[in-house]
Amino acid sequence: MSVAMPEKRAEVCQEECFHPEMLAKAKKAMLPEETLHDLAELFKALGDHTRVKILNALHHSELCVCDLTSVLEMNQSAVSHQLRVLRAGKVVKSRKEGKNVFYSLDDVHIQQLIEIGSEHVIEQAHGKK
Amino acid sequence: MSVAMPEKRAEVCQEECFHPEMLAKAKKAMLPEETLHDLAELFKALGDHTRVKILNALHHSELCVCDLTSVLEMNQSAVSHQLRVLRAGKVVKSRKEGKNVFYSLDDVHIQQLIEIGSEHVIEQAHGKK
DNA sequence: CATTTACATGAATATGTGATCATATATTAA
DNA sequence: TTAATATATGATCACATATTCATGTAAATG
Numbered sequence: 001m002s003v004a005m006p007e008k009r010a011e012v013c014q015e016e017c018f019h020p021e022m023l024a025k026a027k028k029a030m031l032p033e034e035t036l037h038d039l040a041e042l043f044k045a046l047g048d049h050t051r052v053k054i055l056n057a058l059h060h061s062e063l064c065v066c067d068l069t070s071v072l073e074m075n076q077s078a079v080s081h082q083l084r085v086l087r088a089g090k091v092v093k094s095r096k097e098g099k100n101v102f103y104s105l106d107d108v109h110i111q112q113l114i115e116i117g118s119e120h121v122i123e124q125a126h127g128k129k
Numbered sequence: 130m131s132v133a134m135p136e137k138r139a140e141v142c143q144e145e146c147f148h149p150e151m152l153a154k155a156k157k158a159m160l161p162e163e164t165l166h167d168l169a170e171l172f173k174a175l176g177d178h179t180r181v182k183i184l185n186a187l188h189h190s191e192l193c194v195c196d197l198t199s200v201l202e203m204n205q206s207a208v209s210h211q212l213r214v215l216r217a218g219k220v221v222k223s224r225k226e227g228k229n230v231f232y233s234l235d236d237v238h239i240q241q242l243i244e245i246g247s248e249h250v251i252e253q254a255h256g257k258k
Numbered sequence: 259c260a261t262t263t264a265c266a267t268g269a270a271t272a273t274g275t276g277a278t279c280a281t282a283t284a285t286t287a288a
Numbered sequence: 289t290t291a292a293t294a295t296a297t298g299a300t301c302a303c304a305t306a307t308t309c310a311t312g313t314a315a316a317t318g
Contacts (some may be wrong), residue, residue: 023196027187030200031247036181038250039243044176054170055153056247065295071159076279084210085275085306099285099294109249112241114168118160120238123168124219125261179305196264207307209266214305227265228315 026122045089046113050074050082055114058092062104140242146206174218175242179211184234184243191233 032041046052049074057063057071069079083103086092091110095102106112160168163204175181179201186200199206212232215221220239224231234240 002226009195019196022190022192022200026189026192026196027200030182030183031185031187034254035247035250036185037178039246040176040178040256042176042246042250043172045183047173047176048170049166049169050276052161052172053163056158056160056165060155060158061151064154067155069161070152071156075278076295077279079295081276081278084296096284096295101295107249107250107252109245112245113249114239115130116241116245117168118164120203120236120242121164121171121196123236123238125163125167179306204308205265206309210306211267213266225315230265 042089045085045091051086054082058103058105059114062102064100064102172217174214174220180215184213187232187234188243191231193229193231
């Protein structure tokens with residue numbers, strides 16, 4: 001095979017994929033590139049075991065870095081590095097008080113994301129298989 | 130390093146970090162490890178530019194793979210690979226019809242995650258700096 | 259049957275990322 | 289000032305992951 005085969009594999013199916021109106025509609029309803037980019041970055045910031053644990057710990061109240069090292073049972077450096085990612089992704093905010101820095105969830109959206117996400121995975125875990 | 134330095138750096142701050150009750154409360158309220166793990170995997174599945182774009186395209190209606198290659202302007206292989214990740218993470222579901230496979234968001238939670246996440250990043254982008 | 263179409267997937271590669279170690283900075287105390 | 293404490297951060301390394309290429313598979317069609 002593959003000696004003189006100029007016919008490349010179809011990059012897009014040729015039958016207009018059954019419902020071109022839906023396709024056109026979907027294309028029109030796409031969020032702007034920048035928003036999609038930021039959205040991916042947001043979820044990427046949430047998409048790590050350590051960071052999810054941090055957010056879960058911050059769900060009810062602010063905590064300082066060393067509180068978090070205690071909850072997570074991880075060393076301070078690792079926690080700080082992850083907090084940096086969460087700060088950069090506007091997922092948490094920080095407040096300095098003396099030698100301590102207190103972290104909390106950035107806003108109610110983050111709380112909602114954690115809550116809805118938890119509901120989802122818990123539902124998946126229980127039955128519904 | 131490490132000749133006679135018994136004094137290791139404090140792994141946890143020594144003053145009980147100002148509010149030990151909050152700490153105890155946070156520890157108690159932690160979701161089970163398994164849930165946190167699944168939650169991180171869920172967000173990880175959402176945390177990619179290509180996959181966010183796929184979910185955005187699927188927001189209003191199901192689409193087949195080649196519809197998606199058209200919306201994303203990516204080759205079919207790359208799209209299929211990402212769909213596999215979304216399937217594994219229970220983010221989308223699929224339905225076979227003849228030669229085509231139609232994908233749609235798994236449930237309303239996923240829609241909500243996209244909506245709330247979008248709100249968040251749009252708010253961040255507009256002012257509020 | 260053989261061919262085409264729509265999709266899935268293994269391998270390879272380049273890039274991204276998390277934990278650790280060492281160290282820097284800032285705040286407080288002595 | 290010097291020392292100690294709380295946190296931040298650069299460098300490194302091991303590992304994960306996204307895209308591409310090539311190929312496999314299932315359904316429809318001739």
